Amino acid sequence: MDTRKLEYFVEVVRAGSFTRAAERLHVAQPAISKSIQKLEDELQLILFDRSEKSVTLTPEGKVLLGHAQSILGSIEEARKEMEELRGLERGEIRIGLPSMYGSFYFPQIIKEFKKKYPSLLISVVEEGTLQVRKLIERKEVDLGIIDFDHAGPEIEVIPLLTEEMVACFPIGHPLAGRKSIPLQEMIHEPLILFKEGYFQRNLIMETSQTANIVPNITFSTNQLSLIRSLVAEGIGVTLFLRVVADSDPQLRSVSLNPPVFLHLGVGRSRNTYLSKASQIFLEFLKDRISHGFSTSASATLTTKSIPYGYPDA
Template sequence: MNIKQLRAFLCVAQSMSFANAANQLHLSQPALSLSIKSLETSLGGKLLTRSTRTVSLTPEGEALLPIAKRLLTQWENAEDEMKQRFALQLGKISIAAMPSFAASLLPQAIRQYHQRFPNVQVTIDDVLSDAVVDMVANNQVELGISFEPDTLNDLTFHPLYEDCFIAILPKDHPLTEQNSITWQALLAYDFITLQRPSSVRALIESALANAGIPLHVAFDAHQLATVGRMVSEGMGVAVVPALCRKQANEQGAICRPITTPDIRWQVGVVCKPRSHLSVAAAAMLDVLIDSYRSLDLESH
C-alpha cells in the first residue's frame, strides 16, 4: 500500500465514479483501475464493487475510508511541514555559547537571523566554553560558540574572530594610570581567575608558564561574571577575554590591555560537518560568520 494508491482509492470512494476520479487525478481510467487493483491485492481483498453504472464500497472499503482520510491528511501535513522547514518558514535550532559571548555579542546575530527567518525558533544555552564542545558532540545542540578547542574529533571549527585577553582593575587602582599593563606588574596584586577546569584559566597558566612567570591565585570563581564582580568590589585584579569588556565596564571595573605575554585565542563555531546540519542551523552558521568576520574587540 502506498500513498498514490490511497489517494486513488479515496478519490473513487468520494466521487463514486472511476471516470470522475480519473479526471481529478489526471489519470487514464485503465491506470486508475490498475492502481485500485494493486491496492486490493496488497491488502488481500475487494474494496470496491463496480457494475456497469455504479460503484460502491465493500464493508472493508467502508472500514478503510476513514483510515485513508486520516493517513492522507497526516501525509499532506508532514509534506507541508517539511517544505516549510526546508524553506526556513518553520524550524527550531539550539545554540550553546559561552556566557560572556551570549550576553554581549550573540544577540546581534540572533536579531539578524530572526529578521530573515522569523518563524524559526532559536534556543540558547549559556554554558562554560568546555561544556559547549561536549553539548555539540553529544547532539544536545547543533551549534556551539567557544574558544577553539584543543581537539575536535568528528567536529569542525569555524573561526569568527581572534579574541585578546585584557586586564580588569577596580576603580582607583594604581595600575589604571597606565595605558598598558605587563603581567609582572599585574601579578603584584591579588589575582582572581576562573576555577579549574576552565579553558580560560588553562590558557593563562600555559602562557605564563612558557614565559617563566609564576602565577599565584588569590581567589577563583566559576563564572567570568563573578570574577568581574569581585574585581569591581576591590578584591583584586583579573585577566579576561576582551569580549567581557562591556560586562566588566557595566560592573564598574576598568579595562586595560595586558602584554608580555600577549594572549590571543580564536573564538568560533563548533559543530558537526555542514552536511550534518539542519537547514536552519546551516543558515545560522552563515549569519554568525558574516556577523563577526571583521570584529575587532581591541577597539571596543
Template sequence: MTLPFDLRALQVFLAVVDQGGFGAAARELHIAQSAVSQSIANLERRLELTLFHRHERRIALTTEGEALVAHARQLLERAETAHLAMRELHDLVKGEVRIGIPSMLGSYYFPPLLMGFKAQHPGIRLTVVEAGARRLQHMIASGELDLGVVIDDGASRHLARRHLTREEMVVCVPREHPFAEYYSVTPEAFFAEPLVLFQDGYFHREFIDTLSQRCGTEANIAFESNLIPLTKAIVRRGFGITTFLRRVVEEPDLAAVSFDTPSWMDLSLAWAEGAYLSRAEQAFVDFVLANR
C-alpha cells in the same frame, strides 16, 4: 516488505468514495475514467478484496471498502504532513539549531548574531546552552550539541572548525584601582591581587591556570563564580580583580588593562568532524561567519 498499495491508489480510491462514482472521480482528478477503473481494479487485486459493489449506474462500498476508508484518509493526511515538513525544512521555514556558547560570548558577542539569524529564519528554533569551552567540546563530540564555540587551540582534532573571532584577555579592575592607570600589568602583579575567577572547565579559568604555571606564581583566589554580573559586582566593590575578554569590560566603572605581553584567544565555531549539518545548521554557520 512490499505494500499492497501506493498513495496514489488510495487517493483515487477516496476520490471514488467522495464523488460517488468512477466518472465523477475521474473529473475531479483530471484523468480518464478508464484510469480510475484500472487503479481500483489493481488495488482490489493486490488486496485480494472487493472494495465496491458495482451496480449498473451506481456503486456502494463493501464492508472491506468501508474499513479501508478511515485508514486511507489517515495515511494520506500523514503523507501530506510529511511532505509539508520536508518542504519547510528545504525552504528553511522550520528546523532546529542546538548551539553551545561560553558565557562571556553568549552575553556579549552572540546576542546580535542570534537575533539577526532569528529575524531571517523565524521558524527555526534556536536552543542555546551555556557551558565551559571544554565541556562544549565533549557535548559536540557526543552529539548533545550540533554546534559550539570552542578555543581554537587544536586540542580537539575530532572537531571541524571555522574561525570566529580573536579576542584579547585583559585585566578587569574598578576605575579607582591603581592598575586602571597602567598601560599594562605583569602576571606577577596580577597574581598578587585577590582574584575573582570562574570555576574549572571554563576558558577563563584555563587561561588563568596556564598563566599561573608559566610565571610560577600561585593564584590568590578570593571568589569563584561563573556568573558574570556577580563577578563584575565583586570587582566594582573592590573585593578582587579578574580577567575578561576586552569587550566584556566596556562599562564606565570598570577598566580593561592589557597584560604586559598581550594575551589573545582565538575562538572557533565547531561541530563534530564528518557530521552531517542540516540545512538549518548550515544556514546558521553561514550567517554567523558572514556577520562575525
C-alpha cells in the same frame, strides 16, 4: 504499499464512483480500477462492495480508509513543511554560546539576522567554549562558538576573531596599576571564575597544576554580570576578554605576561547534516566576517586561511 494506490482508493470513496474519481484525478478510469484491484490483491481483502450501482466500502475498506487518510495527511504535512524550509518560512537554529562572546558580539548579529529572516527560530545554549565543543560533538547544538585551537578533529571551524584575555581588578586594587602580570602571581588572589567548561577557568587550573599552586577560588558562577559586580565590589579578581573588561568603568584590566589570546570560531560537526536554517545562519556569519563585525577596538578579526580541526590540548 504504494501511496498512489491509497490516493486512488481515497478519491474513489470521496467521489462515490470509479468514473468520477478518474475525472477528478485526470486519470483513465481503467487505471483507477486496476490500481484498486492490485491493492485488494496485495491486502487479500475486498475493499469495495461492487454489487450495487454506487460504490460502497466493505467493513475492511472502512478500516483502511482511516489509515489511508492518516498516511496521506502526514505525507502532505511533510511536503508542506519541506516547502516552508526551502522557503525559510520556518526552521530552528541551535547555537552554543560562551557568556562573554554572547553578551558583547551576538546581540547585534541576532538583530540583523532576524531582520532578514524573521520566521526562523534561534535557540541559544549558554556554556563555556570547552562545553560548547562537547555539545557540538554530541549533536545537541547545530553550531557553536568555540576556541578553534581546541576544536578537535570531528569539528569544522570557521575563524571569527582573536581577543585578548586579561586580568581584571577593582579600582584601587594594588595590582590594578600594573602594565602586565604573570598568571602565576594572579592565582594567589581571591578568584571569581566561571564554572567548569569555560576557557577562563581551564586556563587558571592548567597554570595552577603546572606551577604546583592551589588556586584561591572564592566564588564560581556562570553569570557574567554577577562576576563583574563582585569584582567591582572588591570581592575578588577574575579573567575576562578585553572587550568585557574595558566596557566596565569600575574594572581595571591588566595584560597577562606572557599575553594570552582566545581564538574564537564558529564550529559544526563534520558528520552531521546541517539544516537549511543553520546553513543560512552560517553563511550570514561568513558574510559578517568578510565585512568585519567586531564591536571592540581590541578584537582582531581573523581572516587568514587556517587548517580546520586542531587536536585537543
